[in-house]
Amino acid sequence: MYLQKLQLSNFRNYENQFYEFSEGLNCIVGKNGSGKTNLLDAVYFLSLCKSSIHSQDALSIKFDEDFAQIEGRFGEELITCSMQRGGKKSFFYDKVPYEKLSEHIGKYPVVLIAPDDTDLIRDGSETRRKLFDGILSQIDAEYLKLYLSYNKSLDQRNSLLKQFAEHNYFDEDLVRIYSDQLLATGKKIFELRNNFVTQFLPLFKKHYDELSDNREMVEINYNSEWADENFEEIFLKSIGNDLAAQRTTKGIHKDDYEFWMEGKPVKKFGSQGQRKAFIMAIRMAQFDILTQIKGFKPILLLDDIFDKLDEKRIKKLVEMIDSKVFGQVFLTDARPKRTKELLKGIDVRFLEIG
Known part of the structure; x- marks a missing residue:
């Protein structure tokens, strides 16, 4: 192809x-x-x-x-x-x-390696989520379907929370509809992201070792509120905070992928060369996992x-x-x-x- x-x-x-x-x-x-x-x-x-x-x-x-x-x-x-x-x-x-x-x-x-790739390290969690969501969307059509569904429900729930604030009223049954949708799709997305990181990490570490001559130990930690077995209960109880903030304050849209080197965050302690090698290793691993799953390069x-x-x-x-x-x-x-x-x-x- x-x-x-x-x-x-x-x-x-x-x-x-x-x-x-x-x-x-x-x-x-x-x-x-x-x-x-x-x-x-x-x-x-x-x-x-x-x-x-x-x-x-x-x-x-x-x-x-x-x-x-x-x-x-x-x-x-x-x-x-x-x-x-x-x-x-x-x-x-x-x-x-x-x-x-x-x-x-x-x-x-497609895999793109661009000059601004080190923004993945410097920027906030949204940039890193977009990276891994993009890889998963190319790999798994079901993931993309769930991701689009989740974001649609999230937008609807956030819009509802703003309406409650503007008109000074609250409809518990109505907001529960969108809450249940977010919980159902969010759980599946968490499981797919978690499984993906398990597959991705060995490929990433292999490429980093090759690029750095095995000089540093590196990790990518997937950090999600869904890792708490009581998350559904925590999510539903956060409605007070959601109403105050006029947005959904918990969920997989808050997930992060933390980049670590020798037990320290790359963002704070990685040199320019180490950061470049880190991102290059991510892109090479992206290439490998797409090749493995798709069956072509x-x-x-x-x-x-x-x-x-x-x-x-x-x-x-x-x-x-x-x-x-x-x-x-x-x-x-x-x-x-x-x-x-x-x-x-x-x-x-x-x-x-x-």
Whole structure:
């Protein structure tokens, strides 16, 4: 499974461009601001039905245009994404529209390693939940269904809590409906997340050991209120706090994945190099677990990776690419001369942007 052809119409800074790719390494070179990252984002969008850069679809439409389209061919399969400014986003499989976008996610898995990945360490728990929710959604359609259902119930319950505060009344039976929905789906999500971390950890530790020469002991701890066997009772008793806060204060939407190194939080005590190695190991483990469960290799997107790694880790990555550890790879770099030197002797398709 690989992306053979890509047609972009009014996507970001692309007006109407067509590209063909190899099933191995595709190196996209060009000056900063030329659109290298945007091209990777188009591949990401085609796989996951959303941008890796913007949360609003309208920002992916070229300035002063009313629509954008991304069309990609994976073997005999044609995938099309159409976006209308102020309108709805649509996805098509061989020109037949999906009823739900969730039906598409996971068919063409992708792993992105980007310059801002270390935000996973610096930012709050929401950023880390999004990372692991994204991996699980590509792996398990049932997880994605539960995740979407939970968030819908959460939004409805929060909206109800705000209405209670605004109109100074309370309907216990009504709020209990949404509470029961959150408890039912939340328990299943907790179990799936917990099982996933058990599978994921050995892969992550293996890659970190390779990247750091076994220098530090690392851990990812899944921290959830659901680990308390009395959580359902605790959740229902928290209604007073929920009414005061006008939002649901407990549940799996508060979970966190804590990153540890030598018994200390990486966020506070990890060096810049250690943090980079930590995140790189997470991404490599993501690649491995997707490959294991899907039975084929995901597309790997490497955005300006040579600027973010030291010489030793660059050498290791190039060796992995050369030994065909990965399937289709897209790599961007602003320094073509350096890139060609680093990739000397490797079969690579170069595309110059701008």
